[in-house]
Amino acid sequence: MLDVIQFSSFSEFLHMGGYAFNVWSVYGLFAVFIMANLFLPLRKKQQILKEQKRRLLFSEAADDAQAPAGDK
Amino acid sequence: MNPTPATSTSAAFLATLRRDFLIAYKRKHDVVNPFMFFVIVVSLFPVGISPDPVKLAEIAAGVIWIAVLLASMLSMDSLYRADFEDGSLEQLLLSPHPLYFMVLAKNISHWLVSGLPVVLISPILAYMLNLPAAAYFTLLLSLLIGTPILSLLGSIAVALTVGLGSRGLILAVITLPMSVPVLIFGTLAVQASVNTMSPAGYLALMLAMLAAAISLGPLASAAALRISVD
Amino acid sequence: MWLWFAKLGSPKWFYELSSKWLPWLVGAMAILLSVGVIWGLLFLPPDYQQGYSSRILIVHVAVAGTSLAFFPLMAVAGTITLVWRMKLADMVAKNAAPLGAWFSFITLATGSIWGSVSWGTWWEWTDSRLVSMLFQFFLLLGVISLRSALEDSDKAAKACALLSIVGCINVVIIKYSVEWWNTLHQPSSPVSLSPDSPNGPEFWIATGIMILAVYLFLAVSLILATRNEILVRERQAQWVQDLVRQE
Numbered sequence: 001m002l003d004v005i006q007f008s009s010f011s012e013f014l015h016m017g018g019y020a021f022n023v024w025s026v027y028g029l030f031a032v033f034i035m036a037n038l039f040l041p042l043r044k045k046q047q048i049l050k051e052q053k054r055r056l057l058f059s060e061a062a063d064d065a066q067a068p069a070g071d072k
Numbered sequence: 073m074n075p076t077p078a079t080s081t082s083a084a085f086l087a088t089l090r091r092d093f094l095i096a097y098k099r100k101h102d103v104v105n106p107f108m109f110f111v112i113v114v115s116l117f118p119v120g121i122s123p124d125p126v127k128l129a130e131i132a133a134g135v136i137w138i139a140v141l142l143a144s145m146l147s148m149d150s151l152y153r154a155d156f157e158d159g160s161l162e163q164l165l166l167s168p169h170p171l172y173f174m175v176l177a178k179n180i181s182h183w184l185v186s187g188l189p190v191v192l193i194s195p196i197l198a199y200m201l202n203l204p205a206a207a208y209f210t211l212l213l214s215l216l217i218g219t220p221i222l223s224l225l226g227s228i229a230v231a232l233t234v235g236l237g238s239r240g241l242i243l244a245v246i247t248l249p250m251s252v253p254v255l256i257f258g259t260l261a262v263q264a265s266v267n268t269m270s271p272a273g274y275l276a277l278m279l280a281m282l283a284a285a286i287s288l289g290p291l292a293s294a295a296a297l298r299i300s301v302d
Numbered sequence: 303m304w305l306w307f308a309k310l311g312s313p314k315w316f317y318e319l320s321s322k323w324l325p326w327l328v329g330a331m332a333i334l335l336s337v338g339v340i341w342g343l344l345f346l347p348p349d350y351q352q353g354y355s356s357r358i359l360i361v362h363v364a365v366a367g368t369s370l371a372f373f374p375l376m377a378v379a380g381t382i383t384l385v386w387r388m389k390l391a392d393m394v395a396k397n398a399a400p401l402g403a404w405f406s407f408i409t410l411a412t413g414s415i416w417g418s419v420s421w422g423t424w425w426e427w428t429d430s431r432l433v434s435m436l437f438q439f440f441l442l443l444g445v446i447s448l449r450s451a452l453e454d455s456d457k458a459a460k461a462c463a464l465l466s467i468v469g470c471i472n473v474v475i476i477k478y479s480v481e482w483w484n485t486l487h488q489p490s491s492p493v494s495l496s497p498d499s500p501n502g503p504e505f506w507i508a509t510g511i512m513i514l515a516v517y518l519f520l521a522v523s524l525i526l527a528t529r530n531e532i533l534v535r536e537r538q539a540q541w542v543q544d545l546v547r548q549e
Contacts, residue, residue, distance in 0.1 A: 233452075250468075250472050
């Protein structure tokens with residue numbers, strides 16, 4: 001089944017038997033779709049972690065600043 | 073825990089119906105506006121497309137059905153809003169009677185007040201659009217069966233968004249795709265009559281949809297009201 | 303059984319379990335996707351009727367088939383939200399709606415690119431599958447806009463859950479009524495090619511691989527988005543704060 005590559009040259013592969021635009025735009029769209037829905041969540045995760053770390057450090061700094069005042 | 077209701081469910085059902093009629097009588101613009109909207113939208117089509125009677129006859133059924141769809145959707149906005157604002161919706165939710173019947177009563181009175189007039193005027197507009205005379209009765213019948221389905225579907229979306237300030241567009245985005253089956257069978261029935269075929273099959277299907285909508289729609293609306301009014 | 307169910311509802315448990323599973327899912331997805339795409343682009347013989355444009359169908363059919371899973375998925379998640387008040391179910395449902403809209407949109411786009419070759423037109427109302435996919439797309443947009451309109455997140459969760467259940471029933475009715483509508487409006491110029499028409503076992507094996515790959519992609523993407531949601535909603539929890547500190 002997998003014994004024949006259908007094309008003998010690279011330009012023929014790009015040409016897709018005359019359907020170059022249609023075939024390549026569909027596979028391109030598919031690639032964008034997959035990549036976007038994998039990398040956007042990953043990027044968002046980095047943003048969330050960064051934001052939350054900043055908040056956490058900020059609130060800890062605020063606690064530290066208050067604590068000595070409470071001791072006295 | 074449940075207090076024994078002082079009135080029977082059927083009495084409460086009728087009381088809700090009566091109350092909504094009275095309110096509609098006092099707030100006439102809620103009744104008149106959908107009706108006027110329907111008439112105006114339909115009369116825009118000949119201006120926008122063509123005054124040619126042959127062309128108009130072809131699109132008449134679809135134009136009327138879509139205008140009814142839009143009018144019914146716009147009129148839905150008033151279904152729970154006033155009750156939500158003055159707090160009587162909460163009273164309704166607290167009542168010991170099954171919410172299903174209360175919601176059904178509100179739907180019925182709302183349809184009778186704002187849906188039925190639109191249906192009744194439709195043959196005149198059908199005449200103005202040059203719909204073949206053979207199809208008038210089917211148009212009326214299909215609208216009579218179809219518009220309650222639209223109301224019952226729209227009621228779910230209104231109940232979900234009752235707490236929102238401005239919701240005209242979100243209501244449209246939710247309800248319009250849901251009304252596609254009604255539109256399809258309504259126009260198919262009229263087209264069948266135009267082509268001198270029997271519309272009975274489509275009307276029967278619409279009746280089945282109406283039965284499903286009556287039994288399930290108020291349940292979903294009631295659940296939606298309980299979610300929105302907390 | 304109930305213990306397992308309660309555990310599954312815990313966001314922490316889900317986060318830890320999905321950390322373990324994700325590498326495997328991503329690996330399987332990557333392998334199947336590459337096999338599918340390379341086979342589709344290099345080895346699949348041209349269809350006797352459609353030539354190489356049949357290669358579009360491997361992608362289109364896989365995405366279209368998978369996008370039908372969204373409303374059932376959201377309806378099940380919605381039922382769990384309404385009945386058991388499980389937070390995790392709503393986190394999944396919230397992220398499923400935009401992803402489903404993506405899937406429907408890609409189905410419509412690839413379908414119309416395929417149609418531009420096989421039907422000679424970019425949009426064909428006589429193809430009932432494309433038309434009902436269009437309405438599924440609209441319904442998903444409705445769920446998304448309801449979610450964004452309701453500010454109270456608990457209310458939004460329940461409202462969207464209910465709308466997903468109603469929408470799921472509606473999608474089925476729309477599908478059948480559109481099919482019916484289509485058989486009655488016979489096209490004036492008969493459209494002979496339907497997305498089912500390419501034959502030969504190779505085409506269907508390649509499509510099968512693609513469907514599996516796209517389902518895995520759905521799972522991976524949904525899990526990633528759900529994990530983000532967990533990080534945001536559970537930010538007060540000790541385990542999330544520990545996790546943030548480690549970063």
